[in-house]
Amino acid sequence: MTESQLQAVLDYADAHLDESVERLCDLIRIPSVSTDSAYAADCVRAAEWLSDAIKDLGFDASVRKTEGHPMVVGHNVAADGPHVLFYGHYDVQPVDPIELWESDPFEPVLRPAPDGDTHIVGRGASDDKGQLLTFVEACRAWKAVTGSLPIKVSMLFEGEEEAGSKSLGPFLEETAEELKADVVLVCDTDMWDRETPAITTMLRGLVGEEFEITCADRDLHSGMFGNAARNALQVTADIIASLRTEDGGVAVEGFYDGVSELDPEIKAQWERLPFDQEAFLSDVGLTIPAGEKGRSILEQVWARPSCEIHGMIGGYTQEGFKTVIPAKARAKVSFRLVAGQDPIAVRDAFRAHVRARVPQDCSVTFESHGASPAIALPLESPMLTATRDALGAEWGREAALAGTGGSIPIVGDFKRKLGMDTLLVGFARFDNRIHSPNEKYDLSSFKGGIRSFIRVLAALADQQKA
Amino acid sequence: MTESQLQAVLDYADAHLDESVERLCDLIRIPSVSTDSAYAADCVRAAEWLSDAIKDLGFDASVRKTEGHPMVVGHNVAADGPHVLFYGHYDVQPVDPIELWESDPFEPVLRPAPDGDTHIVGRGASDDKGQLLTFVEACRAWKAVTGSLPIKVSMLFEGEEEAGSKSLGPFLEETAEELKADVVLVCDTDMWDRETPAITTMLRGLVGEEFEITCADRDLHSGMFGNAARNALQVTADIIASLRTEDGGVAVEGFYDGVSELDPEIKAQWERLPFDQEAFLSDVGLTIPAGEKGRSILEQVWARPSCEIHGMIGGYTQEGFKTVIPAKARAKVSFRLVAGQDPIAVRDAFRAHVRARVPQDCSVTFESHGASPAIALPLESPMLTATRDALGAEWGREAALAGTGGSIPIVGDFKRKLGMDTLLVGFARFDNRIHSPNEKYDLSSFKGGIRSFIRVLAALADQQKA
Numbered sequence: 051m052t053e054s055q056l057q058a059v060l061d062y063a064d065a066h067l068d069e070s071v072e073r074l075c076d077l078i079r080i081p082s083v084s085t086d087s088a089y090a091a092d093c094v095r096a097a098e099w100l101s102d103a104i105k106d107l108g109f110d111a112s113v114r115k116t117e118g119h120p121m122v123v124g125h126n127v128a129a130d131g132p133h134v135l136f137y138g139h140y141d142v143q144p145v146d147p148i149e150l151w152e153s154d155p156f157e158p159v160l161r162p163a164p165d166g167d168t169h170i171v172g173r174g175a176s177d178d179k180g181q182l183l184t185f186v187e188a189c190r191a192w193k194a195v196t197g198s199l200p201i202k203v204s205m206l207f208e209g210e211e212e213a214g215s216k217s218l219g220p221f222l223e224e225t226a227e228e229l230k231a232d233v234v235l236v237c238d239t240d241m242w243d244r245e246t247p248a249i250t251t252m253l254r255g256l257v258g259e260e261f262e263i264t265c266a267d268r269d270l271h272s273g274m275f276g277n278a279a280r281n282a283l284q285v286t287a288d289i290i291a292s293l294r295t296e297d298g299g300v301a302v303e304g305f306y307d308g309v310s311e312l313d314p315e316i317k318a319q320w321e322r323l324p325f326d327q328e329a330f331l332s333d334v335g336l337t338i339p340a341g342e343k344g345r346s347i348l349e350q351v352w353a354r355p356s357c358e359i360h361g362m363i364g365g366y367t368q369e370g371f372k373t374v375i376p377a378k379a380r381a382k383v384s385f386r387l388v389a390g391q392d393p394i395a396v397r398d399a400f401r402a403h404v405r406a407r408v409p410q411d412c413s414v415t416f417e418s419h420g421a422s423p424a425i426a427l428p429l430e431s432p433m434l435t436a437t438r439d440a441l442g443a444e445w446g447r448e449a450a451l452a453g454t455g456g457s458i459p460i461v462g463d464f465k466r467k468l469g470m471d472t473l474l475v476g477f478a479r480f481d482n483r484i485h486s487p488n489e490k491y492d493l494s495s496f497k498g499g500i501r502s503f504i505r506v507l508a509a510l511a512d513q514q515k516a
Numbered sequence: 517m518t519e520s521q522l523q524a525v526l527d528y529a530d531a532h533l534d535e536s537v538e539r540l541c542d543l544i545r546i547p548s549v550s551t552d553s554a555y556a557a558d559c560v561r562a563a564e565w566l567s568d569a570i571k572d573l574g575f576d577a578s579v580r581k582t583e584g585h586p587m588v589v590g591h592n593v594a595a596d597g598p599h600v601l602f603y604g605h606y607d608v609q610p611v612d613p614i615e616l617w618e619s620d621p622f623e624p625v626l627r628p629a630p631d632g633d634t635h636i637v638g639r640g641a642s643d644d645k646g647q648l649l650t651f652v653e654a655c656r657a658w659k660a661v662t663g664s665l666p667i668k669v670s671m672l673f674e675g676e677e678e679a680g681s682k683s684l685g686p687f688l689e690e691t692a693e694e695l696k697a698d699v700v701l702v703c704d705t706d707m708w709d710r711e712t713p714a715i716t717t718m719l720r721g722l723v724g725e726e727f728e729i730t731c732a733d734r735d736l737h738s739g740m741f742g743n744a745a746r747n748a749l750q751v752t753a754d755i756i757a758s759l760r761t762e763d764g765g766v767a768v769e770g771f772y773d774g775v776s777e778l779d780p781e782i783k784a785q786w787e788r789l790p791f792d793q794e795a796f797l798s799d800v801g802l803t804i805p806a807g808e809k810g811r812s813i814l815e816q817v818w819a820r821p822s823c824e825i826h827g828m829i830g831g832y833t834q835e836g837f838k839t840v841i842p843a844k845a846r847a848k849v850s851f852r853l854v855a856g857q858d859p860i861a862v863r864d865a866f867r868a869h870v871r872a873r874v875p876q877d878c879s880v881t882f883e884s885h886g887a888s889p890a891i892a893l894p895l896e897s898p899m900l901t902a903t904r905d906a907l908g909a910e911w912g913r914e915a916a917l918a919g920t921g922g923s924i925p926i927v928g929d930f931k932r933k934l935g936m937d938t939l940l941v942g943f944a945r946f947d948n949r950i951h952s953p954n955e956k957y958d959l960s961s962f963k964g965g966i967r968s969f970i971r972v973l974a975a976l977a978d979q980q981k982a
Binding site for chain 2: 084085086087143144146147150212213214254256258260265266267268269270271272273274275276277278279280281283284286287288290291292294298330331334335336337338339340341342347350351354356358359360361362363364365366367368369370371372373374375376377379380382384386409410411412419420454455456480483484485486487
């Protein structure tokens with residue numbers, strides 16, 4: 051790879067950035083909400099859009115049916131270099147509360163930002179449509195300038211990442227031979243800060259659970275039954291309250307089994323990172339860390355397991371007042387896991403914890419929304435080094451090796467089912483409001499990300515030759 | 517009043533029962549849900565329907581505007597006897613969960629019951645359209661047979677009973693002179709059992725509260741912020757859990773101030789009543805009393821104050837899963853009060869209890885849904901005795917003097933604002949599913965209730981002469 055060739059590709063990407071933004075807006079306009087079956091046809095449309103987009107780049111691509119939303123698989127493996135499998139997801143989170151959006155979530159707008167940047171605003175602008183197109187557009191620039199890609203690239207896009215990825219495990223097993231590559235590249239992560247790129251090497255796992263408490267066989271009137279009849283909302287609130295300890299920990303018995311204290315070297319590295327603990331909270335209107343006392347926020351969100359309540363509903367929740375004793379109440383809860391925790395053991399411990407708190411004349415049912423272990427990636431590998439160097443060259447500073455509190459269960463699946471390690475390189479920012487109203491992706495993320503992946507592809511090609 | 521005259525009125529009512537049922541069905545068809553402003557016009561329609569109905573019986577009646585839903589007032593005071601003010605409400609509870617109704621809540625159906633009775637099924641069939649028309653139809657029979665009523669009767673129907681009766685206090689003050697009578701007759705209560713009529717002499721008060729917790733200034737992603745950011749649903753669940761004690765009591769400081777132990781004589785009377793504690797709960801699918809240990813169910817629901825959670829919502833509650841840390845959560849709570857408790861002190865104590873549990877960087881707002889004290893009526897009065905005797909004559913057994921766990925705040929208003937005592941006589945049954953799907957009124961309640969009120973009107977006329 052010559053410097054001038056690389057420079058030509060970078061120049062091409064810069065010159066055609068507007069077209070890249072237009073393609074991203076086209077993809078955002080497809081409301082591919084995976085958790086709501088009303089949007090199933092839109093998920094298919096998004097898959098077809100992506101398949102067509104990479105066919106344009108010379109990929110042998112197709113939409114593959116599953117029990118749920120379809121997969122997109124494409125291969126462009128003419129080059130000599132190593133073989134990278136790129137993974138992203140085209141599905142997005144629901145948009146509610148819709149009333150807090152300042153613009154239609156599925157009609158993206160470009161909004162000038164106070165810092166001179168431009169925000170691309172819409173559901174999925176960052177997570178994950180913007181991030182995955184960042185890589186696709188890098189490939190497009192290579193193809194446009196040199197007629198081919200510098201290394202072998204396969205792509206896999208799924209449509210159920212926000213819905214528990216139920217079809218993914220079986221699909222990976224069926225297509226294990228086809229998808230096998232030297233390394234997986236996943237783009238679902240953040241930059242360290244506006245100037246510092248990052249490669250994520252630690253990911254928390256996730257156990258997602260929903261439960262419903264049933265007490266009486268109908269809703270009751272509190273005038274007739276108040277005091278005497280068990281209240282399903284009270285039982286549910288009691289259970290939720292019992293999950294956390296006074297000092298911010300998790301009270302489920304056995305939950306911390308296998309959890310180690312953070313490696314002192316990593317802890318020291320994190321303490322050196324430019325991270326403003328107060329600003330992290332004050333940016334969202336808070337001041338007091340809610341997790342375990344005596345642990346830094348980075349440790350709380352990257353290296354400590356957590357328990358959060360995501361949704362709860364029961365009784366009369368409309369305008370006005372209704373003195374009903376609700377017969378049923380539902381709650382959605384998740385646990386973020388760290389290395390050493392067994393997700394199935396955590397799920398079992400949670401369910402036992404709940405069952406022990408359901409009165410004898412009431413009942414509980416559970417629904418699983420996934421169970422995946424935490425991942426800690428090997429820090430030393432030539433490909434990681436090459437990627438770090440490429441990112442450093444683009445951004446003018448060394449890439450941080452970070453953790454992330456979020457879960458990317460597929461990383462575990464790639465390791466277990468395909469024996470592949472994953473490089474996690476993303477250009478999202480902390481304030482992108484993913485999963486929230488007014489989600490956005492910075493134009494500088496998109497532009498710098500495309501340029502970064504152009505360099506990463508070159509570096510991986512060169513690393514092979516070295 | 518001669519026996520034969522009374523018998524003629526009773527016979528007329530029996531012979532025209534089908535027409536009475538048809539009128540009740542007409543009234544149920546008007547969806548006068550007071551807590552939802554979408555039904556405001558229907559509330560007006562229900563008021564006009566009632567005003568027209570009693571004009572037919574010779575009442576000087578009109579619909580009176582208020583800040584909320586209108587009142588209906590009517591007078592028929594040509595007779596010599598004492599003056600009764602009859603109170604009822606034409607508004608009804610919301611119908612959700614609508615999917616549990618076996619028929620349209622506002623298209624009443626007559627359904628044969630296993631015991632040979634017939635159920636009139638629809639929202640408001642019992643509470644309070646059925647109950648108030650029971651009295652109106654008794655007046656109709658008197659008017660049809662004798663051309664007049666045996667005593668002076670005024671009627672007052674409101675449309676906000678299920679919504680906190682906000683307009684009622686001011687209205688009673690404005691119309692105090694006009695509404696003054698010898699006694700109030702209120703029909704919002706139950707029979708003791710299928711064969712035993714009841715007059716209710718103890719009513720619990722009610723403090724209704726709604727609160728909203730706000731933590732972060734937006735919903736957050738638990739992968740990024742889990743552990744570190746306060747979760748509004750967790751805070752709300754912790755507060756709800758903190759309201760009750762382990763042994764079924766209420767944990768708000770000062771809540772039991774002024775509460776006396778039940779009078780031993782009344783306790784003994786209640787123990788003699790044919791009340792099946794196990795059946796009371798097993799009828800609704802439960803087996804274990806949830807209130808204070810060591811107290812009977814009747815004591816729990818009639819003579820002990822309570823705290824119930826009626827509604828709670830926060831976070832993502834639709835299909836699927838969303839790992840959001842909710843910024844806001846809401847809950848509706850009520851306290852049932854007994855004699856000796858000050859509703860304002862209870863409200864203040866509750867709010868202090870909540871505020872003490874809101875983290876410093878979060879906030880809470882409150883909305884009041886009413887605050888009314890408990891009522892204990894004087895057991896000895898000639899009118900009570902006359903009413904008891906009339907009920908006994910109709911049903912062939914002595915009327916029970918009962919308590920009720922429900923609140924009828926107007927009884928306190930009549931006492932405070934008009935200086936009037938209230939006779940609470942109703943023909944609803946425990947299993948009428950008021951406030952719940954498939955609310956019904958037994959045809960035997962309607963028929964026996966009309967006959968009972970015919971006798972009560974005669975007895976009050978005779979009592980005056982005695």
